[in-house]
Amino acid sequence: MIEVSGLRCRYGNFEAVRGVDFEVHRGELFALLGTNGAGKTTVLETIEGHRAPAEGRVRVFGVNPARDRRIRSRTGIMLQDSGFAGDLTVAETARLAARMLTRKSDVDGALDALGLDPRRDVRVKQLSGGERRRLDLALALLGEPDLLFLDEPTVGMDPESRRATWELVRGLLRTGTTVLLTTHYLEEAERLAHRLAIMHEGCVAVSGSLVDVLAEHDARIVFTAPEIELPALIGSAMRHESRVEIRTPDLQRDLQTLLNWADGRLDLSGLRAQPASLEEIFQSVREEVPAR
Numbered sequence: 001m002i003e004v005s006g007l008r009c010r011y012g013n014f015e016a017v018r019g020v021d022f023e024v025h026r027g028e029l030f031a032l033l034g035t036n037g038a039g040k041t042t043v044l045e046t047i048e049g050h051r052a053p054a055e056g057r058v059r060v061f062g063v064n065p066a067r068d069r070r071i072r073s074r075t076g077i078m079l080q081d082s083g084f085a086g087d088l089t090v091a092e093t094a095r096l097a098a099r100m101l102t103r104k105s106d107v108d109g110a111l112d113a114l115g116l117d118p119r120r121d122v123r124v125k126q127l128s129g130g131e132r133r134r135l136d137l138a139l140a141l142l143g144e145p146d147l148l149f150l151d152e153p154t155v156g157m158d159p160e161s162r163r164a165t166w167e168l169v170r171g172l173l174r175t176g177t178t179v180l181l182t183t184h185y186l187e188e189a190e191r192l193a194h195r196l197a198i199m200h201e202g203c204v205a206v207s208g209s210l211v212d213v214l215a216e217h218d219a220r221i222v223f224t225a226p227e228i229e230l231p232a233l234i235g236s237a238m239r240h241e242s243r244v245e246i247r248t249p250d251l252q253r254d255l256q257t258l259l260n261w262a263d264g265r266l267d268l269s270g271l272r273a274q275p276a277s278l279e280e281i282f283q284s285v286r287e288e289v290p291a292r
């Protein structure tokens with residue numbers, strides 16, 4: 001659905017994107033993540049056809065998005081701010097947005113899907129931040145796009161609306177919609193993404209399927225235990241008072257060793273074993289990749 005290869009983008013002499021490659025496949029959710037100023041918006045704008053690359057190639061539905069406007073009718077874009085007049089009501093805004101589309105769209109269905117039906121006669125400027133995001137998403141869904149761009153979709157939403165939005169996105173994925181998500185909310189990416197790329201300083205620092213990316217980084221075993229000599233493990237153990245934290249590249253093996261060793265000897269109280277989180281991987285990208 002999307003192909004980005006060798007992409008470079010410049011603002012004057014400043015190279016904001018320095019050779020980015022990734023693909024987004026049909027029916028998947030791809031999360032484009034990154035540190036502040038990493039170049040995500042620049043990449044997105046190029047994919048959306050608003051910016052021509054300095055070098056490299058971008059294809060959406062197999063065509064150049066900067067030249068071929070036909071892809072617009074198959075694409076839904078949830079912007080950070082949809083830019084409609086605050087004096088219009090929710091329903092007026094949705095009807096106006098629908099009129100700008102070439103595809104037929106179900107305005108009532110989109111408002112209903114986002115729980116905005118009871119708010120349809122409220123002026124947009126009176127909506128809460130979370131309701132506003134839901135309206136932005138409803139507008140992006142008009143015309144039932146094959147490809148959906150979600151830019152920070154759940155900013156300002158309360159936990160319940162956020163969960164409802166994730167469920168809605170999962171539903172869209174089940175019906176074959178392809179989604180490109182950008183978010184600073186890493187739990188969101190962890191919950192939704194099939195594959196992802198983490199950008200830093202204009203480059204992709206980490207990419208792959210969520211499962212592989214998490215598996216490639218050290219998992220963690222945590223428990224509390226008195227001062228005691230631990231068995232030899234593959235991972236490294238650190239102690240903060242009675243709390244022991246083991247970072248391991250082989251969670252199953254070290255956990256097995258630890259449980260066998262503790263059996264009948266010691267209660268590993270508060271034992272937790274978990275894979276690396278995107279939060280930790282993100283942090284290591286920030287620390288490891290040298291600043292330009």
Ligand SMILES: Nc1ncnc2c1ncn2[C@@H]1O[C@H](COP(=O)(O)OP(=O)(O)OP(=O)(O)O)[C@@H](O)[C@H]1O
Nearest residue numbers: 011012014016034035036037038039040041042043
């Ligand atoms: N119009 C512009 N002129 C000059 N530099 C720009 C312009 N727009 C963006 N930049 C710079 O390009 C780099 C990438 O910006 P971009 O907005 O693509 O990053 P981002 O990953 O979306 O950041 P954030 O997560 O902070 O929104 C940044 O260093 C930014 O300051």
